Amino acid sequence: MTTVLAEGFNAFETTKSPEGTVKYLGSPQDVIQLLSSGKLAEHILLVRGGTTTFLSPALSMGAIGIITMSGAPESHLGILSREFQTPCVMTAYLTSSDSRYVVGKSGDAHFEEMAANLEGKHVRLDVTDSEVGRVVLMD
Amino acid sequence: MRLSPLSTLGRTTMTRTLLDNVNYDVLNTIALKKMAAEKAIADASGVSLGQVATALDDLESQGLVVTIGTQSLPTDDAVPALVATAATRYANLRIDPAVLEMATKFEQVNGQFLKAISSWQQVDVAGRKITNDHSDSEYDSKVLDRLDKLVSRLVQLIAVLSHQDGRFDRYAVRFIRATDLVLAGDLAYVSSPTIESVHNIWFEFHEDLLRTLGQERGE
Structure with missing residues (x-):
């Protein structure tokens, strides 16, 4: 049985189905550390927003998949993910929670709940639907 | 919110010393590009290649830039330094x-x-x-x-x-x-x-x- 942990907007439809351990990136330093570790391709990257600009180096160096907690497919990160053909689920929400991101209203609690429930999980991104991207639990 | 372990890579004690114009322009370009080589920094900023090399040494010693191969990346302290400098440099422009x-x-x-x-x-x-x-x-x-x-x-x-x-x-x-x-x-x-x-x-x-x-x- 498939367990969908989270759903969101799909930045673009693709048959790519990347698998990895979710890693939350909260700052440029987190990105530098990940790039330096040589383990970029082992992770699905979780970030706060569609305008999380410090993620760009990770995309250009081969990030396999992204989950954002806010932002639209038309945002900068959505545009970049299509250019790099890196699957990207945007403004994801937990299927087990009623909390939803609302522009200008969602506080830290929303993001912290998302990160706490996703970080460290082994997941696969299902982005075969033109509108909805899904974060599927693998273990 | 920080859920990933803190790294000390490229970090020094936070400095609030304002950047001069050349260092600001070079660091700003790196922060905007997220990762850039000297030639690209010079082209985008209008700062000469020689000045870029000097500025990078300076910025790295201040813990504002870290270099991986030929590419320079901003550390977590880079944007706060830019924000603090911009507040002074562009005080008149902002009004x-x-x-x-x-x-x-x-x-x-x-x-x-x-x-x-x-x-x-x-x-x-x-x-x-x-x-x-x-x-x-x-x-x-x-x-x-x-x-x-x-x-x-x-x-x-x-x-x-x-x-x-x-x-x-x-x-x-x-x-x-x-x-x-x-x-x-x-x-x-x-x-x-x-x-x-x-x-x-x-x-x-x-x-x-x-x-x-x-x-x-x-x-």
Whole structure:
């Protein structure tokens, strides 16, 4: 049985189905550390927003998949993910929670709940639907 | 919120010493590009290659930049240093009515630009967005014409900033170079993330404008 942990907007439809351990990136330093570790391709990257600009180096160096907690497919990160053909689920929400991101209203609690429930999980991104991207639990 | 372990890589004690103009321009360019080699920094900032090399040594010793191979990346302390410096460097610019009017106009143009880029990447077919394979030259021409008009409007807006700080002229030069390449048929210069494409330059300008004005980016 498939367990969908989270759903969101799909930045673009693709048959790519990347698998990895979710890693939350909260700052440029987190990105530098990940790039330096040589383990970029082992992770699905979780970030706060569609305008999380410090993620760009990770995309250009081969990030396999992204989950954002806010932002639209038309945002900068959505545009970049299509250019790099890196699957990207945007403004994801937990299927087990009623909390939803609302522009200008969602506080830290929303993001912290998302990160706490996703970080460290082994997941696969299902982005075969033109509108909805899904974060599927693998273990 | 920080859920990942703290790293000490490239970090030193936080400094609030304001950056001089050359160091600001070099660090700002690295922060905007997220990762850049010396030549690209010089080209985008208008700072000479020799000055860039000196500035990078200085910025690295201050813990504001870290180098991986030939690429320089900003540390977590880079943006706070830029924000603190910009508050002083651009104090007068931030209260200039012409600049504030320009910033309002930019927000409108920016929204149209993001939609136009998305239209370049994806085509709406019966309510389903599919990747634009660029086989419909008529569709592509319309989008390119739209993008060209939006870039022209932005270049006019940039002139308002250039009156206050000549470094913004580099954006106009870079936009003209990119759009010339697009018009010559090199379509990668519309939105490719790995070259000096129109989208990359536009995005850097937007980030730069926000920092210059001391504003936060909305989602």
